[in-house]
Amino acid sequence: MDKILIHGGHPLSGSIKVSGSKNSSLPILAATLLTREPCIVHRVPDLSDTHYMLQILIHLGAQVERASGTVTVAAENVQSVAPYDVVRKMRASVCVLGPLLGRCKEATVSMPGGCVIGDRPIDLHLKGFEALGAAVRVEGGNIKVFAPKLRGAVIN
Secondary structure, X not given: XXXXXXXXXXXXXXXXXXXXXXXXXXXXXXXXXXXXXXXXXXXXXXOHHHHHHHHHHXXXXXXXXXXOOEEEEEOOOOOOEEOHHHHOOOHXXXXXXHHHHHHHOEEEEEOHHHOOHHHOOHHHXXXXXXXXXXXXXXXXXXXXXXXXXXXXXXXX
């Protein structure tokens, strides 16, 4: 196993610039739906998937501003239904289900890209919601999740 050894016993200081990644930015942007307070996310990459996620947030009622890799999301009032015409463009759109469920106690999201649940790891999300006490229905190409009261659980 490779390792890094640091000798010297001196305090380390300084900073590094970490580039943004799509795989970390998408769930972070979805998580902005959890609060009514404005959220500022830095180093969001300028990619089609991040643009699609911002479109989903706007369709859900959030106000979004983007400038030079920084995104500000204010989700004071949100609705709990994400329409197919926006969701179909990106598999990661399922990431808004959890924040919407937590905030609105229900959520409806069209199947991402019209995919079948078993073909992609979406079923893991749904099993997690059920373990937390949510009712999950898949009907008419939509995932509907309801939970008036979520409960903690160990999810393996």
